[in-house]
Amino acid sequence: MDAGGCDMLERLRDVLAERFGIDRGAIVDEARLYEDLDLDSIDAVDLIVRLRELTGRTVPPQAFRSVRTVGDVVRVLRSL
Amino acid sequence: MSLRGHAAAAELGWRWIGTALCYAVFGLGSAVLGIVAVPLVSVAVRDPTRRAAHVRALIGGAMRCFLGLARGLRLVDWHCEGLHRVRAGEAYLIVANHPTLIDAVFLLAQFPQADCVVKAGMARNPFTRHLVRAADYIPNSDPVALLETSVERLASGRSLILFPEGTRTAPGRLPALKPGAAAVAVRSGRRCLPVVIRCEPLTLSKSDPWYRIPPRRPCFFLGVQAPVAPSAVLGEALASRYAHRTFNAWLEAYFAARLEGVR
Numbered sequence: 318m319d320a321g322g323c324d325m326l327e328r329l330r331d332v333l334a335e336r337f338g339i340d341r342g343a344i345v346d347e348a349r350l351y352e353d354l355d356l357d358s359i360d361a362v363d364l365i366v367r368l369r370e371l372t373g374r375t376v377p378p379q380a381f382r383s384v385r386t387v388g389d390v391v392r393v394l395r396s397l
Numbered sequence: 398m399s400l401r402g403h404a405a406a407a408e409l410g411w412r413w414i415g416t417a418l419c420y421a422v423f424g425l426g427s428a429v430l431g432i433v434a435v436p437l438v439s440v441a442v443r444d445p446t447r448r449a450a451h452v453r454a455l456i457g458g459a460m461r462c463f464l465g466l467a468r469g470l471r472l473v474d475w476h477c478e479g480l481h482r483v484r485a486g487e488a489y490l491i492v493a494n495h496p497t498l499i500d501a502v503f504l505l506a507q508f509p510q511a512d513c514v515v516k517a518g519m520a521r522n523p524f525t526r527h528l529v530r531a532a533d534y535i536p537n538s539d540p541v542a543l544l545e546t547s548v549e550r551l552a553s554g555r556s557l558i559l560f561p562e563g564t565r566t567a568p569g570r571l572p573a574l575k576p577g578a579a580a581v582a583v584r585s586g587r588r589c590l591p592v593v594i595r596c597e598p599l600t601l602s603k604s605d606p607w608y609r610i611p612p613r614r615p616c617f618f619l620g621v622q623a624p625v626a627p628s629a630v631l632g633e634a635l636a637s638r639y640a641h642r643t644f645n646a647w648l649e650a651y652f653a654a655r656l657e658g659v660r
Contacts, residue, residue, distance in 0.1 A: 337638055338638060357576055357642065358540070358575070358576060358577070359544070359576050359577065359580045359641050359642075360638075362540050362541050362544050365541050366541060366545075377539075378539045378540055378541055379539075
């Protein structure tokens with residue numbers, strides 16, 4: 318993964334750790350948001366709002382429809 | 398066929414004709430509201446807030462007329478209890494279970510000034526779009542906007558109607574609630590006004606085609622329950638990351654306890 322991807326992963330780690338109290342060590346590419354990190358649909362909405370604030374870009378909820386893992390979120394963020 | 402058999406068949410046939418008539422009236426009434434009444438109000442009242450109040454009053458009146466017609470034709474009956482628990486001037490998150498197609502008709506007839514969420518398709522459909530916009534209902538277009546707008550509307554002092562199941566109840570089952578309504582409740586800080594809806598015999602459910610007529614005249618029971626503050630249920634857990642999940646589980650059990658045995 319290039320530098321941009323690593324940076325995104327770091328920022329996503331910050332958000333997930335601060336906002337949801339998730340252990341940073343558990344936030345890896347393969348971690349599944351719902352099953353492994355115990356997020357639900359409301360948490361996903363909060364995550365989108367937080368990522369919007371953080372990246373200053375609009376994150377369309379449709380883009381998150383097929384997102385399953387931390388790596389998927391990073392990919393969506395990089396594609397914006 | 399016995400005399401009683403003939404009478405029952407005639408009653409069933411009458412309800413079939415009456416039901417078809419009601420569908421036609423509902424469709425025609427919606428068109429008249431959308432194409433004639435609402436544009437007239439929109440021209441006469443320029444202020445969007447006052448306009449929405451007028452349009453909602455119109456819609457509420459139309460729903461009461463429709464229900465009056467359906468009762469007058471002896472197609473349905475209904476009883477509503479617990480309305481004395483509603484305090485005028487308080488904004489509630491009205492949460493109801495959703496057994497039938499026409500639950501919203503009852504709630505809009507009873508709480509005409511409340512906000513409600515409409516399908517994104519209705520907000521785009523050329524026949525209903527003006528109605529939805531003039532009434533300032535909330536289009537269910539994207540989950541982020543839906544959650545934010547719902548909390549804002551409650552904060553502004555208007556009640557909001559939500560069906561936490563997000564769709565009609567699967568017949569024979571207890572309501573399974575999605576966490577959205579609970580999240581709105583927790584974040585808005587407003588009291589929930591639970592409305593327990595039963596329909597006996599069940600009709601217009603998720604698995605009933607519209608033309609299937611129930612064996613006897615159905616009766617709706619709308620039970621308006623005592624308002625519940627999420628903070629009273631959750632205590633310190635209100636600030637927890639899991640507050641909406643905890644409140645959702647509580648709400649689901651609340652409805653289950655009141656619907657158990659009537660499935």
